[in-house]
Amino acid sequence: MAEVKNKQVVLKDYVTGFPKESDMDIVEGTISLKLPEGSNEVLLKNLYLSCDPYMRILMSKMEGPEGFRTYAPGSPLTGYGVAKVLESAHPDYKKGDLVWGFTKWEEYSLVPASLILFKIKHTDVPLSYYTGLLGMPGMTAYAGFFEVGLPKKGEKVFVSAASGAVGQLVGQFAKFTGCYVIGSAGSKDKVDLLKNKLGFDDAFNYKEEPDLNGALKRYFPEGIDIYFENVGGKTLDAVLLNMRVHGRIVVCGMVSQYNLAQHEGVTNLANLIFKRIRMQGFNVADYYQLYPKFLEYVVPKIKEGKIVYVEDIVEGLENAPPALVGLFSGRNVGKQVIVLARE
Amino acid sequence: MAEVKNKQVVLKDYVTGFPKESDMDIVEGTISLKLPEGSNEVLLKNLYLSCDPYMRILMSKMEGPEGFRTYAPGSPLTGYGVAKVLESAHPDYKKGDLVWGFTKWEEYSLVPASLILFKIKHTDVPLSYYTGLLGMPGMTAYAGFFEVGLPKKGEKVFVSAASGAVGQLVGQFAKFTGCYVIGSAGSKDKVDLLKNKLGFDDAFNYKEEPDLNGALKRYFPEGIDIYFENVGGKTLDAVLLNMRVHGRIVVCGMVSQYNLAQHEGVTNLANLIFKRIRMQGFNVADYYQLYPKFLEYVVPKIKEGKIVYVEDIVEGLENAPPALVGLFSGRNVGKQVIVLARE
Ligand SMILES: NC(=O)c1ccc[n+]([C@@H]2O[C@H](COP(=O)([O-])OP(=O)(O)OC[C@H]3O[C@@H](n4cnc5c(N)ncnc54)[C@H](OP(=O)(O)O)[C@@H]3O)[C@@H](O)[C@H]2O)c1
Ligand SMILES: NC(=O)c1ccc[n+]([C@@H]2O[C@H](COP(=O)([O-])OP(=O)(O)OC[C@H]3O[C@@H](n4cnc5c(N)ncnc54)[C@H](OP(=O)(O)O)[C@@H]3O)[C@@H](O)[C@H]2O)c1
Numbered sequence: 001m002a003e004v005k006n007k008q009v010v011l012k013d014y015v016t017g018f019p020k021e022s023d024m025d026i027v028e029g030t031i032s033l034k035l036p037e038g039s040n041e042v043l044l045k046n047l048y049l050s051c052d053p054y055m056r057i058l059m060s061k062m063e064g065p066e067g068f069r070t071y072a073p074g075s076p077l078t079g080y081g082v083a084k085v086l087e088s089a090h091p092d093y094k095k096g097d098l099v100w101g102f103t104k105w106e107e108y109s110l111v112p113a114s115l116i117l118f119k120i121k122h123t124d125v126p127l128s129y130y131t132g133l134l135g136m137p138g139m140t141a142y143a144g145f146f147e148v149g150l151p152k153k154g155e156k157v158f159v160s161a162a163s164g165a166v167g168q169l170v171g172q173f174a175k176f177t178g179c180y181v182i183g184s185a186g187s188k189d190k191v192d193l194l195k196n197k198l199g200f201d202d203a204f205n206y207k208e209e210p211d212l213n214g215a216l217k218r219y220f221p222e223g224i225d226i227y228f229e230n231v232g233g234k235t236l237d238a239v240l241l242n243m244r245v246h247g248r249i250v251v252c253g254m255v256s257q258y259n260l261a262q263h264e265g266v267t268n269l270a271n272l273i274f275k276r277i278r279m280q281g282f283n284v285a286d287y288y289q290l291y292p293k294f295l296e297y298v299v300p301k302i303k304e305g306k307i308v309y310v311e312d313i314v315e316g317l318e319n320a321p322p323a324l325v326g327l328f329s330g331r332n333v334g335k336q337v338i339v340l341a342r343e
Numbered sequence: 344m345a346e347v348k349n350k351q352v353v354l355k356d357y358v359t360g361f362p363k364e365s366d367m368d369i370v371e372g373t374i375s376l377k378l379p380e381g382s383n384e385v386l387l388k389n390l391y392l393s394c395d396p397y398m399r400i401l402m403s404k405m406e407g408p409e410g411f412r413t414y415a416p417g418s419p420l421t422g423y424g425v426a427k428v429l430e431s432a433h434p435d436y437k438k439g440d441l442v443w444g445f446t447k448w449e450e451y452s453l454v455p456a457s458l459i460l461f462k463i464k465h466t467d468v469p470l471s472y473y474t475g476l477l478g479m480p481g482m483t484a485y486a487g488f489f490e491v492g493l494p495k496k497g498e499k500v501f502v503s504a505a506s507g508a509v510g511q512l513v514g515q516f517a518k519f520t521g522c523y524v525i526g527s528a529g530s531k532d533k534v535d536l537l538k539n540k541l542g543f544d545d546a547f548n549y550k551e552e553p554d555l556n557g558a559l560k561r562y563f564p565e566g567i568d569i570y571f572e573n574v575g576g577k578t579l580d581a582v583l584l585n586m587r588v589h590g591r592i593v594v595c596g597m598v599s600q601y602n603l604a605q606h607e608g609v610t611n612l613a614n615l616i617f618k619r620i621r622m623q624g625f626n627v628a629d630y631y632q633l634y635p636k637f638l639e640y641v642v643p644k645i646k647e648g649k650i651v652y653v654e655d656i657v658e659g660l661e662n663a664p665p666a667l668v669g670l671f672s673g674r675n676v677g678k679q680v681i682v683l684a685r686e
Contacts, residue, residue, distance in 0.1 A: 232612065251615045265608010269575065272594045272624030279622045281615030 014061035132335035141169035143287035153178035310334030357404035475678035484512035486630035496521035555581035653677030
């Protein structure tokens with residue numbers, strides 16, 4: 001069998017608190033570039049890997065919340081990526097196909113065909129977009145904003161972690177819908193991006209607003225109709241004070257809480273009653289049947305230059321652990337991607 | 344003008360912390376039993392007054408949440424009640440009509456016709472029911488459970504403050520819908536009521552369950568589909584750990600929090616994401632257009648003896664302050680009503 005070297009990012013041990021680079025190891029394994037006898041799997045060459053905040057949750061030792069499977073120490077991380085099919089035992093895929101879906105943090109992966117989400121059809125866009133704009137984060141922004149948020153023209157929208165993989169799209173979708181949209185992010189540069197490149201009506205640096213409630217009152221004197229929740233904790237508590245009657249809180253993520261042993265307490269939930277608010281969590285995986293509709297919405301806008309997408313691309317698997325860890329200090333500017341190979 | 348004595352319950356001053364009887368005064372005013380010249384109001388003789396937990400919120404000095412108007416010290420409390428029309432300047436009401444809606448805590452009240460919610464048509468049921476089963480709490484249980492909760496046959500339902508005005512009906516509606524329903528309440532007697540009279544599948548005394556999460560795991564080994572939230576705080580936090588995928592939390596009230604200067608922090612909200620939960624606040628006032636439909640649902644069940652309604656009736660305005668205060672220690676068993684006059 002033709003064995004080749006296969007570099008991997010392996011979880012050393014379960015993580016508590018903030019993840020560190022040293023929680024992961026780069027190890028050199030080997031893999032056969034032939035499908036094992038009787039396999040019904042697909043052999044992938046990984047091109048782009050996606051750094052996603054939820055990966056931190058899988059690094060904890062815990063009974064995973066339903067539907068989640070935590071990582072196993074000693075094994076490579078798993079996650080979303082873009083890959084090329086080298087061999088396939090499954091009729092839906094053939095050698096040379098480009099796909100995006102679940103793969104592993106290594107150069108070559110053998111994965112069940114069921115983990116591949118989609119064959120890539122549009123290749124006249126950067127392939128890396130299938131980890132972001134045209135991949136899971138794009139679908140997350142689309143499903144969360146439209147299907148859960150049910151936005152109406154003229155509504156006031158607030159997005160946290162607004163310059164990130166998901167947030168930057170929510171802001172742009174909000175503008176396409178005729179909403180007024182404000183974003184918060186963790187640095188001056190990100191705020192500039194939001195205002196000058198990503199089309200947000202305004203933006204602020206939450207780290208420079210010790211009084212978040214006051215800041216929101218300034219930016220939303222009439223209150224918030226839709227809050228696209230990416231961070232949780234104190235931000236959510238301040239938002240609850242500033243929601244409008246019949247507002248909606250789209251609970252996409254709570255990245256500020258993932259590293260805490262005990263999550264911060266949210267005290268203003270009685271506003272859900274006073275203001276008849278719908279606060280709804282969702283998982284993008286429940287909406288993948290909308291992917292074709294999403295592409296119809298978004299691909300023409302990309303071609304016409306109406307959508308901007310900011311990526312933060314690092315080269316090589318060695319740089320994957322710091323890139324992943326960097327999500328939790330806001331080191332990434334835009335969608336955090338790792339390139340392993342360009343084709 | 345024919346002036347008569349008019350006993351009133353007056354708020355002495357804004358309340359902080361738990362309300363006390365001494366926060367209210369019984370004062371003797373006078374009122375003319377003729378409508379003032381040019382009035383377009385309705386003169387009511389109050390028969391039954393309703394004690395409702397939300398009244399505590401209006402006793403605080405604060406900018407009322409939108410749509411709420413706090414009480415004014417020195418003025419009588421306002422609230423829901425059943426009354427007889429003595430005189431009316433409004434074409435919809437005439438002398439002798441029985442009505443339910445907003446009135447004041449006094450013997451006779453002059454109220455704008457717009458505050459009266461409904462003329463009472465079915466009088467072959469106890470009139471006091473129009474403060475409970477056939478009034479605002481009944482509509483609250485109906486709208487909250489059916490319109491917000493969207494229950495399906497076979498689903499598992501948890502109700503807190505389950506023996507109260509609203510909770511006891513939610514449990515019965517859940518059984519009519521073919522759900523499995525468990526209630527929590529604050530005493531052995533209430534638990535017995537729930538199990539033996541109100542048709543709950545099971546019930547427990549939350550005061551004897553220091554580990555609420557453990558208790559819920561025992562009662563709902565497969566998790567909760569619908570939580571009808573009446574109390575908030577620690578109960579909500581434990582429920583969040585025990586919700587099922589695609590569960591719904593109907594946020595009706597948070598009575599355990601109304602007396603706290605700072606509400607307790609709820610830490611398990613990330614479960615909204617993991618389990619794709621919809622948590623939705625509502626106000627019964629948004630659903631009164633369904634009142635006729637509600638009567639169609641509920642009146643035949645009353646006549647056939649299929650609905651039980653537990654009331655806690657005290658006599659006389661003097662007993663109104665302790666009755667109201669008693670809601671916050673769970674002194675009431677069932678719907679707390681005050682009778683001023685029976686006709
Ligand atoms: N429900 C779903 O199906 C689904 C799918 C995908 C993603 N998500 C969630 O969506 C959210 C955004 O994901 P993404 O991929 O777009 O990530 P991202 O925004 O590209 O990266 C994470 C960003 O979060 C911010 N952040 C980190 N720690 C923070 C803290 N303590 N307080 C406030 N902000 C903090 C940082 O930006 P700053 O510099 O601005 O702080 C960082 O850049 C995450 O919560 C993620 O879990 C949910
Ligand atoms: N959204 C709306 O439109 C709407 C309309 C009506 C009512 N509500 C809300 O619905 C809830 C129930 O109202 P209700 O009229 O049916 O009142 P109720 O249950 O008849 O009376 C209040 C009950 O709350 C329980 N309670 C008091 N303090 C508590 C605490 N610290 N922890 C746990 N339970 C406590 C007590 O029962 P135990 O002995 O069991 O502790 C007490 O009997 C309230 O939160 C109310 O504000 C909302």
